[in-house]
Amino acid sequence: MAQKTDLLQGTLDMLVLRVLSRGELHGWGITQKLEQLSKKALQVDEGSLYPALYRMEDKGWIEAEWKMTEKNRRAKFYALTRTGRKQLEAEKESWARMTGIIAQVMQSA
Numbered sequence: 001m002a003q004k005t006d007l008l009q010g011t012l013d014m015l016v017l018r019v020l021s022r023g024e025l026h027g028w029g030i031t032q033k034l035e036q037l038s039k040k041a042l043q044v045d046e047g048s049l050y051p052a053l054y055r056m057e058d059k060g061w062i063e064a065e066w067k068m069t070e071k072n073r074r075a076k077f078y079a080l081t082r083t084g085r086k087q088l089e090a091e092k093e094s095w096a097r098m099t100g101i102i103a104q105v106m107q108s109a
Contacts, residue, residue, distance in 0.1 A: 013055075017088040023079075031043075061083055
């Protein structure tokens with residue numbers, strides 16, 4: 001069983017952008033996909049997810065559209081924009097650089 005892990009500050013946007021790079025999803029679908037990809041180690045609550053989605057929408061990284069779900073319910077679906085794809089690449093590069101630095105410090109300490 002996977003141990004639940006708290007997200008590091010600043011990583012939620014990167015993870016949501018990564019999930020949306022695979023295709024549009026509604027909020028519940030995003031949380032389910034994050035849980036699935038992390039083997040249930042990451043659980044994002046609505047109080048964290050929706051403010052992040054609104055912030056990313058304001059920045060132009062994602063766009064939203066009301067649609068019907070597979071269960072015939074109305075939901076807001078989020079999709080990555082071109083600006084969002086560029087931001088995801090920048091976030092991935094920054095993450096790789098930072099984790100490399102942290103690993104270097106941890107190995108030499």
